[in-house]
Amino acid sequence: MERDKNNNDGMEKIKNTDHYKAQYQKDFVDKWDELIDWEGRAEGEGAFFINLLKNKGKNKILDLATGTGYHSVTLMSAGFEVHSADGSTEMLHKAWENGRKRNLVLRTIQADWRWLTRDIKERYDAVICLGNSFTHLFAEPDRRKALAEFYAVLKSDGILIIDQRNYDNMLETGYSSKHKYYYAGDRVKAEPVHISDDLVIFEYCFPDQSSYKLNMYPLRKDYCCGLLRGAGFQKITTYGDFQKDYGIKQTDFFIHVAEKQ
Known part of the structure; x- marks a missing residue:
């Protein structure tokens, strides 16, 4: 019984929104x-x-999960004004370095999504939260609080672009992936080592035999759209693997475009 209790305590610890910082x-x-x-x-x-973003006339962008800077750098190179935020100072440092290698200076902001307006006072045409990052939030109050903060930093006609893995498929039929989109490195193995209704643990194995794990909450597609509506977004359009017409079972990632007005 004591062993079961320790196991349960350990699982509860890793099902914590702030645990990603240690990972x-x-x-x-x-x-x-x-x-x-x-x-x-x-x-x-x-x-x-x-x-x-161009078709919707958006120029000033807040990249909320900048990671090592791919989307910030890509959008800046395309002429957008971009501010780059992340909860990890290590990621922000790496993003800044990647920007400098490409003769760009990223404006970086260390911020917790749940208290975004404490650190960010400006308003944006669009907020992006990509790379399956929103699934680091494990508690529903945290998810609702974060979306309310995303909503608050948008202009009145602003849009939120947020993506997620196809957890519906993962929970119902098991994991599969085309490895074509977000984790495209062909020398790195990325797959789940644990799947349950309230926790997915992905392990990333590199050629030097090192491995790392990330914990994620398996957001179902309709649940995520419901959260967006609950935050006040008026129109939500979902794409599957960047296509408007898609098959649920064949899709790796969903991209939701939520419009404020």
């Missing part, structure tokens, strides 16, 4: 671009976000 260690962050593969990601998503 993004410097040596993991230094390998992150090897996992992402910027060229592979660019090939997979193409100009989807650039075209979407």
Whole structure:
């Protein structure tokens, strides 16, 4: 019984919104671009976000999960004004370095989504939260609080773009992936080692035999859309793997575009 209690206590500890900060260690962050593969990601998503933002007339962008800076750098290079935020100082440092390598200076902001307006006073045409990052929030009050903060930093006609893995498929039929989009590095193995209704643990294994784990809450698609409506967003359009027409079972990622007005 004592062993079961210790196991349960350990599981509850890792099902904590703030636990991600301990998981993004410097040596993991230094390998992150090897996992992402910027060229592979660019090939997979193409100009989807650039075209979407331009078509909607959005220019000032807040990248809320900048990670090592791929989307911030891509959008800045396309002419957008971008502010780059993340909860991990290690990620922000790496993003800034990646920007400098490309002759760009990122404006970085260390911020907790749940108290975003404490650190960010400006208003944006669009907020993006990509890379399956929103699933680091494990408690529903945290999810609702974060979305309320996202809503608050948007202009009156602003939009939120948020993505997630296809957890519906993962929970119902098991894990599968085309490895074409977000984790495109062909020398890195990325797959779940635990799947349950309230926790998915992904393990990332690198060629040097190192491995790292990240904990995620398995957001179902309709539940996520319900949260967006509850935060006040009026229109939500969902894409599957960057396509408006998609098959639920064949989709790796959902991208939700939530419009404030």
